[in-house]
Amino acid sequence: MALDKPYKDVPGTTIFDSEMARKGYHLNQFCMSLMKAENRARFKADERAYLSEWPMSEEQRQAVLDRDYNAMLALGGNIYFLAKIFSSDGKSFQYAAALMTGMSEEDYKAMMVSGGRSPDGNRYIGEGT
Amino acid sequence: MARITAGIGASHVPLIGRAIDTGDTQSDYWKPLFDGFDFTKKWIAEEKPDVIFLVYNDHATAFSLDMVPTFAIGCAEEFAPADEGFGARPVPMVEGAPDLAWHVAQSVIQQDFDLTIVNKMDVDHGLTVPLSLMYGQPKKWPVKVIPFAVNVVVYPTPSGRRCYNLGKAIRNAVESFDEDLNVQIWGTGGMSHQLQGPRAGLINQEWDKRFLDRLADKPEELADIAHVEYIRETGSEGIEMVMWLVMRGALGDNVTELHRHYHVPASNTAVGHIILESQS
Numbered sequence: 063m064a065l066d067k068p069y070k071d072v073p074g075t076t077i078f079d080s081e082m083a084r085k086g087y088h089l090n091q092f093c094m095s096l097m098k099a100e101n102r103a104r105f106k107a108d109e110r111a112y113l114s115e116w117p118m119s120e121e122q123r124q125a126v127l128d129r130d131y132n133a134m135l136a137l138g139g140n141i142y143f144l145a146k147i148f149s150s151d152g153k154s155f156q157y158a159a160a161l162m163t164g165m166s167e168e169d170y171k172a173m174m175v176s177g178g179r180s181p182d183g184n185r186y187i188g189e190g191t
Numbered sequence: 192m193a194r195i196t197a198g199i200g201a202s203h204v205p206l207i208g209r210a211i212d213t214g215d216t217q218s219d220y221w222k223p224l225f226d227g228f229d230f231t232k233k234w235i236a237e238e239k240p241d242v243i244f245l246v247y248n249d250h251a252t253a254f255s256l257d258m259v260p261t262f263a264i265g266c267a268e269e270f271a272p273a274d275e276g277f278g279a280r281p282v283p284m285v286e287g288a289p290d291l292a293w294h295v296a297q298s299v300i301q302q303d304f305d306l307t308i309v310n311k312m313d314v315d316h317g318l319t320v321p322l323s324l325m326y327g328q329p330k331k332w333p334v335k336v337i338p339f340a341v342n343v344v345v346y347p348t349p350s351g352r353r354c355y356n357l358g359k360a361i362r363n364a365v366e367s368f369d370e371d372l373n374v375q376i377w378g379t380g381g382m383s384h385q386l387q388g389p390r391a392g393l394i395n396q397e398w399d400k401r402f403l404d405r406l407a408d409k410p411e412e413l414a415d416i417a418h419v420e421y422i423r424e425t426g427s428e429g430i431e432m433v434m435w436l437v438m439r440g441a442l443g444d445n446v447t448e449l450h451r452h453y454h455v456p457a458s459n460t461a462v463g464h465i466i467l468e469s470q471s
């Protein structure tokens with residue numbers, strides 16, 4: 063019997079469940095490796111070579127090289143693991159969040175200061191469109 | 192006898208730690224947030240708890256996907272502030288309370304909650320930011336801490352109901368410890384926030400405030416909130432609120448709300464804070 067996944071209809075959101083954790087295992091463990099300064103230096107020196115040491119899919123590697131965080135999420139990345147990549151780049155959570163929403167960092171910050179994104183119209187896929 | 196006298200709920204946003212560490216708490220952006228903790232700082236200096244049972248989550252710091260414990264209790268003598276990728280926070284070592292921690296581990300496991308016992312673990316912003324919020328920047332933390340990590344990263348996280356019941360078991364455990372100790376329990380994380388995907392930035396002030404309204408007197412209602420409601424209403428990372436329910440469960444049936452604060456935003460997050468005193 064299939065597992066119950068009632069969160070599948072939440073728009074713009076990927077829940078890091080068992081399916082995604084299995085899919086993204088090597089991608090996330092690669093991210094963890096960036097917690098060490100020496101690994102960060104090796105990654106920075108030759109990103110593609112460093113990525114080739116990890117048994118990730120080519121799609122996952124390309125998403126990392128492109129810093130396409132939405133693609134990484136879809137390929138099993140978890141945001142707290144992916145944070146190791148943008149931290150290595152000297153970028154903040156807010157930078158990454160803005161990027162994933164397609165907004166400029168400035169517009170995103172302004173949205174947060176004025177109270178954030180409303181849940182209205184953002185609860186169900188297809189709602190209000 | 193040891194007793195749990197009070198509980199604190201507080202968000203644990205990393206950027207709050209950075210604002211404290213860089214002396215930026217009085218800027219226009221941060222002052223309204225930190226003002227809400229002035230009361231708490233004075234209160235806790237008078238209360239002088241001996242031990243904080245600190246419920247938090249690890250953010251892919253101590254636990255990678257190598258191991259994902261649902262509930263982990265820190266039984267070590269001390270815990271180092273973690274390097275989360277840009278150097279460790281300049282905060283003191285966290286001193287553990289191993290005698291009480293081992294006692295709680297044994298008692299809670301005997302009450303049918305299967306805890307993972309951890310003897311070596313660095314602690315990330317989830318634990319150190321609340322300490323900084325309540326105690327400022329001391330040379331040494333004036334309190335011992337039992338780190339209690341809840342998995343809220345790999346889904347499914349434990350349910351709100353299970354966290355609430357776990358809190359009750361922790362209360363039983365602490366009350367059966369012979370030493371005379373003033374123990375507080377803190378539930379950290381939340382409130383509404385989403386850090387990922389096109390829906391990032393979601394904040395639900397109305398929902399958050401209703402949660403705070405019910406925490407003292409209607410915890411049973413909160414314990415029934417399903418995972419999917421947290422995700423849908425409060426953002427994917429709003430699920431951290433289940434950790435506040437561990438705290439609430441450990442305070443007994445009757446509590447008094449002493450202080451409350453709510454502020455939007457800290458970076459991507461709605462910050463909530465509450466103090467509840469245990470009456471039973």
Ligand SMILES: [Fe+2]
Binds near residue numbers: 381431
């Ligand atoms: Fe957290």
